[in-house]
Amino acid sequence: MRSWGGLPEGEQRELRVGWQDQVLSVWRQQVLPAGCGRSYGDSALAASGAVLNTCGLDHVLAFDPASGVIRCEAGVTLGQIMQLTVPRGWMLPVLPGTRFVTVAGAVANDVHGKNHHRDGTFARHVSELALQRSDGELIRCSPKHHQEWFSATCGGLGLTGVILWVELRLRPVSGPWLDAETIKFHSLQEFLELSAASDDSHEYTVSWIDCLGARPRGHFLRALHSAASEAAPRPGVHFKVPFALPLSPLNRFSLKVFNSGYFHRQLAPRKSRRVAWPGWFFPLDSVGHWNRLYGRRGFRQYQCVAPAEAISELLDIIRRSGQGSLLAVLKVFGDIPSPALLSFPRPGVTLALDFPWRGAKTTELFKRLDAVVFGNGGAIYPAKDAHMSGADFRAAYPRWERLEQLRDANINSLFWRRVTGAV
Amino acid sequence: MTRAVIIGATSAIAQATARLWAARGDYLLVAARNSERLATVAGDLQARGAAQVEQVVFEACSETDYAAFVQEIWGQGVDVLLLAHGSLPEQATVQDDVEASRQEFETNALGAVSLLAAFAPRFEQQGSGQMVVISSVAGDRGRRSNYVYGSAKAALSTYCQGLRSRLAGGGVRVLTVKPGLVDSPMTAHISKGLLWAKPEQIARGIVRAIERGSEVVYLPWFWRYIMLLLKLIPERIFKRLPV
Numbered sequence: 001m002r003s004w005g006g007l008p009e010g011e012q013r014e015l016r017v018g019w020q021d022q023v024l025s026v027w028r029q030q031v032l033p034a035g036c037g038r039s040y041g042d043s044a045l046a047a048s049g050a051v052l053n054t055c056g057l058d059h060v061l062a063f064d065p066a067s068g069v070i071r072c073e074a075g076v077t078l079g080q081i082m083q084l085t086v087p088r089g090w091m092l093p094v095l096p097g098t099r100f101v102t103v104a105g106a107v108a109n110d111v112h113g114k115n116h117h118r119d120g121t122f123a124r125h126v127s128e129l130a131l132q133r134s135d136g137e138l139i140r141c142s143p144k145h146h147q148e149w150f151s152a153t154c155g156g157l158g159l160t161g162v163i164l165w166v167e168l169r170l171r172p173v174s175g176p177w178l179d180a181e182t183i184k185f186h187s188l189q190e191f192l193e194l195s196a197a198s199d200d201s202h203e204y205t206v207s208w209i210d211c212l213g214a215r216p217r218g219h220f221l222r223a224l225h226s227a228a229s230e231a232a233p234r235p236g237v238h239f240k241v242p243f244a245l246p247l248s249p250l251n252r253f254s255l256k257v258f259n260s261g262y263f264h265r266q267l268a269p270r271k272s273r274r275v276a277w278p279g280w281f282f283p284l285d286s287v288g289h290w291n292r293l294y295g296r297r298g299f300r301q302y303q304c305v306a307p308a309e310a311i312s313e314l315l316d317i318i319r320r321s322g323q324g325s326l327l328a329v330l331k332v333f334g335d336i337p338s339p340a341l342l343s344f345p346r347p348g349v350t351l352a353l354d355f356p357w358r359g360a361k362t363t364e365l366f367k368r369l370d371a372v373v374f375g376n377g378g379a380i381y382p383a384k385d386a387h388m389s390g391a392d393f394r395a396a397y398p399r400w401e402r403l404e405q406l407r408d409a410n411i412n413s414l415f416w417r418r419v420t421g422a423v
Numbered sequence: 424m425t426r427a428v429i430i431g432a433t434s435a436i437a438q439a440t441a442r443l444w445a446a447r448g449d450y451l452l453v454a455a456r457n458s459e460r461l462a463t464v465a466g467d468l469q470a471r472g473a474a475q476v477e478q479v480v481f482e483a484c485s486e487t488d489y490a491a492f493v494q495e496i497w498g499q500g501v502d503v504l505l506l507a508h509g510s511l512p513e514q515a516t517v518q519d520d521v522e523a524s525r526q527e528f529e530t531n532a533l534g535a536v537s538l539l540a541a542f543a544p545r546f547e548q549q550g551s552g553q554m555v556v557i558s559s560v561a562g563d564r565g566r567r568s569n570y571v572y573g574s575a576k577a578a579l580s581t582y583c584q585g586l587r588s589r590l591a592g593g594g595v596r597v598l599t600v601k602p603g604l605v606d607s608p609m610t611a612h613i614s615k616g617l618l619w620a621k622p623e624q625i626a627r628g629i630v631r632a633i634e635r636g637s638e639v640v641y642l643p644w645f646w647r648y649i650m651l652l653l654k655l656i657p658e659r660i661f662k663r664l665p666v
Contacts, residue, residue: 018435018607019460057441059463060470084471 006298155340431508482535
C-alpha cells in the first residue's frame with residue numbers, strides 16, 4: 001500500500017472491516033483509520049504500519065429526499081453520494097477535486113472546493129458524526145453536542161478515533177448541469193481581478209496556471225448551477241494508466257510543451273460551455289491512476305495558502321527552478337471560518353502544484369517555497385504534505401496541542417509523529 | 424415492479440446485487456441471521472431507492488422451520504429469489520472435525536436445499552420467476568484445499584441442475600451462479616492476486632445473467648475455462664497437484 005503521491009515509508013498493512021460492530025474487534029494495536037488512499041503524503045499512513053481501512057463501511061444509513069439530510073457510514077465515497085442524490089435534487093455542498101474520497105476522509109481533512117469563498121469547508125455542512133474510541137466509548141457529536149470532540153474530529157486527520165458515520169446537510173440543486181466559463185488571463189494581477197469580480201456572481205471559481213511560462217498565465221474557470229434538468233451521463237473513467245513507468249515522461253521539456261499547449265488549447269479569450277457535474281468538479285477523475293504518470297518515483301504535491309504578494313514570489317521561485325508542474329491550481333479562499341480545530345483554508349490565495357519527485361532537488365525547492373509561505377503567515381495542507389517541518393506546522397496550526405490531547409492513544413500517523421514528535 | 428427476496432442479504436455479493444435492484448426501485452425482502460447488520464442493509468437499500476424493504480431475521484440451521492419461513496415471506500409472490508447465504512471455512516480447521524464438517528454442509532448445502540424445496544412448488548404454481556443460487560467454482564472439482572466447502576457447493580449445484588430440469592417449460596428459471604475468487608469480508612484474510620474480483624463485478628454479472636435468462640454462469644467469465652481445464656486433468660495426476 002502506498003499513498004497517492006507514491007510514498008512507501010516502510011510497510012503498511014491493512015485491517016479491513018465491513019460492519020461497524022467489527023471496528024473494536026480488529027483494533028487491538030495502534031492503527032490509523034484511513035479510506036481510499038487519496039491523501040498525497042504521509043497523513044494517511046500509520047505510524048505503527050497498521051491501517052484500519054474503513055472503505056468497507058459503505059452503507060447509507062438514511063437519506064431524506066424531503067429535507068436533504070443524509071447519514072452515511074465512513075467509507076461511502078463522495079461520488080456515491082452524488083450519484084444517489086443528484087437525480088433526486090440534492091448534492092454535496094462542498095466537493096474536493098476527486099470523487100474517490102470517503103466521507104470520513106472528507107471530514108478528517110476538512111476538505112474544500114471551488115466554492116470555498118461562498119460555502120466554506122466540508123465541516124460546516126456536517127450536522128453530526130459518530131466517533132468510536134479504542135476504549136469502547138462511542139461519542140456522537142455535533143456543533144452543539146460534545147462540540148469539542150466535533151471540532152477536533154473535523155480536520156483531525158483521523159486521530160481522535162474511528163469515524164463510524166457522518167450526517168450531512170445537502171444543498172438543493174435543479175439538475176446535474178453547470179454553466180461554466182473559461183477566461184484566459186496573462187498575469188497574476190489579472191487573475192486576482194477576475195477572481196474578485198466573480199466572487200459575488202459565481203458560486204464556483206478556480207484557475208489553472210502555466211507556471212513555466214515567462215510570466216504567470218492561465219485559464220480562469222467559473223461556474224453557476226444551470227437550470228437545465230435533463231439527466232447527465234454517468235461519471236466514468238475513460239482511461240486508466242495501467243502501471244507506473246520506471247522513469248517519468250514528465251520532464252522540464254515535456255511539461256513546458258504541455259503547459260503551453262494547454263494554454264493555447266482555447267483560442268478565444270473567453271468561452272462558455274454547459275458541463276455536467278463530474279466534468280466540472282472532477283476533471284482528473286476521468287483518468288484512472290493519473291498519479292502513475294509520474295513514474296515509479298512518484299511525485300509530491302505542494303499546496304499552500306498565502307497572501308497574494310507571496311504567491312507571485314512563489315511562482316517566481318518555481319519558474320526559475322525549472323521544476324514544473326503538470327497542473328497548477330490557483331484559487332482565492334474566502335473568509336468563512338470552519339468549525340474544525342485544524343483547518344487548512346484561511347483567507348489568502350491557495351496554490352497547488354505537482355512536482356515529479358527528484359529527491360534532494362525537490363526538497364531544496366520546497367525549502368525555499370516554505371520560507372516564503374511561512375514567512376508570510378501562510379500554511380501547507382497536511383493532506384498533501386510529506387515534508388513540512390514540525391516548527392512550521394506548529395506555527396501554522398497553533399491549536400495542534402488540543403488535538404494532541406484529544407487524540408486516541410491507539411491512533412497515530414506518520415505525519416503526526418513527524419510534525420509533533422508524538423508517539 | 425419486481426419483488427425480490429434475498430436470503431443471506433448481509434453477504435458482500437448479495438449486498439452489491441441488492442443495491443443494483445434498489446437503484447432501479449424494486450420491492451425487496453432481505454433476510455439474514457444478524458439482525459443488527461440486517462437492519463443496516465435494509466436502511467441502505469431503502470436510501471438507495473428501493474420502493475420498499477422488508478426484513479426478516481433468518482438462520483439456515485437444522486432447527487429452522489423452512490416451510491413456515493417461506494410461507495411467511497411469500498406474500499403476493501416472488502419474482503426473483505436470491506440465495507446468497509453461506510460460510511467459507513478454513514479447510515484445515517474443519518476437515519478432521521466431524522461436527523464442523525456437518526455444520527458446513529448444514530449452512531452451505533442443506534440450508535439452500537431446504538429453501539429451494541420449500542420455494543419450488545410455490546414458484547411452480549406461480550408459473551413464473553427466477554431462483555438464483557450462489558454456488559461456487561469450488562464445487563466443480565474436489566480439491567484438498569477446500570473440499571468440505573466445495574463438496575457442499577457441488578451438492579447444491581447438482582440439486583439446482585435437477586430442479587432446473589424439473590421446472591423447465593413451466594415458466595420458472597433456475598440460475599446457478601459460480602463465482603471465482605471474490606474480494607469480500609469472507610476472504611479478508613487471504614492476500615489478493617490477479618484472479619480476484621470485487622463483489623460489485625459479480626453483482627453486475629448476476630443481474631446480466633438474470634436478464635439473459637442464463638442457466639449457469641461463471642463470474643467473472645474466465646472461470647468457466649479455468650474450471651474446464653481443471654476438470655480435464657486425470658484424477659491420477661490431479662490428486663498430486665497442490666491445489
